Amino acid sequence: MNITVLFFGITTDLVGESLLHYNLQGKSSVKELKETLKLKYSTLKNIHEYAIAVNEEYVNDEFLIKDGDIVAIIPPVSGG
Template identity: 60%
Template sequence: MNIKTLFFGITTDLVGASELQIDVTENTSVKDFKLVLKKAYSQLENINSYAIAVNEEYATDNLILKNGDVVAVIPPVSGG
């Protein structure tokens, strides 16, 4: 399956792109997708946590991705 993946903030710098197409197998969960990302882009381990949104809605780890989904990788936000 082909998943359009968008990166924001520091994650853009860590992977070297703001958008990538990532191929995953069918029945891949958000949790599995995070593992795929960390394997392909080990630099992502440099941040403690990040949120995942699928099709513009925050997703839980057990959500199963579908072909053509758009996944956003959103780093923690800080500031004041």
């Protein structure tokens, strides 16, 4: 199953990419994708919480990713 993963903000710096074409084996939940990405990019462990959007809609960890989905990794945003 092929998906596109987009990284924003500090996550771009942590993985060294802003876009990845990623191949998942079989059906995967958002939680499983997060775990897979943390194994491949150990620097993501430095961010304890970040939002996930699939096809421009925020989703929870139980959401099942489908072939062709676009997954965005969105770190917390601070401002003042």
